[in-house]
Structure formats: C-alpha cells, structure tokens
Amino acid sequence: MGNLSLHKELDYILRDNALKRFGPTDVIVRTIKMRKETVDELQFSSKFDRGPNLMHRLRKEGYEVAKEWLANWPNYVGRYPEDAGY
Numbered sequence: 001m002g003n004l005s006l007h008k009e010l011d012y013i014l015r016d017n018a019l020k021r022f023g024p025t026d027v028i029v030r031t032i033k034m035r036k037e038t039v040d041e042l043q044f045s046s047k048f049d050r051g052p053n054l055m056h057r058l059r060k061e062g063y064e065v066a067k068e069w070l071a072n073w074p075n076y077v078g079r080y081p082e083d084a085g086y
Contacts, residue, residue, distance in 0.1 A: 030078060031078040032078070038061060
C-alpha cells in the first residue's frame with residue numbers, strides 16, 4: 001500500500017504516453033534504485049524499523065547511489081518501466 005499512489009501516477013504517465021496526450025514526445029521517468037545487495041538483505045520487518053542505525057546506513061547508501069547515478073547521467077541511467085525490477 002505504501003507505493004500505491006506512486007504506482008498509480010506511473011501508470012497514468014505510461015497510459016498518457018501510449019495515447020500521445022503529451023504530443024509526439026513521451027514523458028520519461030528516470031529511476032534511482034538502491035543496490036540489489038541491500039534489497040536482498042532487507043527483510044519485511046525493516047519496513048517498520050526507524051532505528052538510527054538502519055536510517056544512517058540507508059541514507060549513506062542513498063548518497064553513494066545518487067553520486068553514481070549523476071556521474072552516469074544522462075546516457076546510462078534507469079528508465080521506468082524497463083528498469084522497475086532487478
């Protein structure tokens with residue numbers, strides 16, 4: 001449920017792209033994802049963990065991933081929905 005509104009917005013953009021409501025140019029949604037290793041090791045209970053250790057670790061990784069993403073912009077960054085999974 002946490003990402004329900006995000007997914008609804010993304011579906012809306014994809015539908016409008018398909019109908020060409022924005023004209024000849026599609027709206028491109030770029031994505032920044034956490035590392036697959038991090039996703040694989042997080043358990044369901046981490047969704048409820050607001051402890052400082054986990055928050056610090058995720059924030060630190062976020063900064064690192066964002067730097068890598070910006071260094072690869074615009075040619076080698078993800079694009080929704082092609083990179084929605086791992």
